[in-house]
Amino acid sequence: MSHPAPETNHPTPDIRLVVLDMAGTTVADGGLVEQAFAAAARRLGADPAAMLDYVRATMGESKISVFRHLFGDEATAQQANQAFEEAYAGLVDGGRVSALPGARETIEKLTAQGRTVVLTTGFARPTQDAILTALGWRDLVPLTLCPADAGGRGRPYPDMVLTAFLRTGAADDVRQIAVVGDTSYDMLSGVRAGAGVVAGVLTGAHGADALRASGATHVLDSVAELPGALG
Incomplete structure (x- = not known):
């Protein structure tokens, strides 16, 4: 309805x-955003669970903006965004969308x-x-x-x-x-x-x-x- x-x-x-x-x-995409985010956070030595609520609340926002908020400095945010994009692209290539x-x-x-x-x-x-x-x-x-x-x-x-x-x-x-x-x-x-x-x-x-x-x-x-x- x-x-x-x-x-x-x-x-x-x-x-x-x-x-x-x-x-x-x-x-x-079956939750691939959260999966790719978790992979990116782990690559940077961060705890995904501590950040997941913010990621969910900001779904739809530019991903680099989300990482800037979470990690604070631009260099780390760019590293996290690159890791996220690589993880997501790998999941897409696996037929997950x-x-x-x-x-x-x-x-x-x-x-x-x-x-x-x-x-x-x-x-x-x-x-x-x-x-x-x-x-x-x-x-x-x-x-x-x-x-x-x-x-x-x-x-x-x-x-x-x-x-x-x-x-x-x-x-x-x-x-x-x-x-x-x-x-x-x-x-x-x-x-x-x-x-x-x-x-x-x-x-x-x-x-x-x-x-x-x-x-x-x-x-x-x-x-x-x-x-x-x-x-």
Whole structure:
């Protein structure tokens, strides 16, 4: 059962650009983020258990930002991020990722409706590309973005959403953007970008209350409900 958007006096905007998160929204990775984080922490001699709550709370944020908070200095954060990306890429290569039910069909349906779809992630580019390759999604959308593609700032900053807006030229107004993700950070990035629709899905890290508290205009059981929600 889907969760309808809060009542509003404004009609649903004419959405022309859809910015979709990957892990937890369109991609199932079976908890690989936590596994890769634990591997990275151990490589640096840290206790993963002591940091796991923060990692879970900040799902959706740029991974380098998480490591900066946890380790304090830039050099250690960069080492940890590199170790994380290597561990995650190894798990991806092992066939541990899959598309969430209806995700590819949703992207194809949105495209057929004349909307432009962009896929975004908090991972570094090599990891994002490994996921896209594993899923056979390299040619599924015209643009994929990671934080480095948007000047280095990932979520909750609006930079990736606004980069998608500028690079695609698909929309005339930020209110014609829909931002879709499974975390509070996804919602915040959409709100800060001025997106007309900020939709949370319940297939990933955060629940409905957290998504709404961070500005979700819609909360959906899965991304498969998105085309219907956009009208």
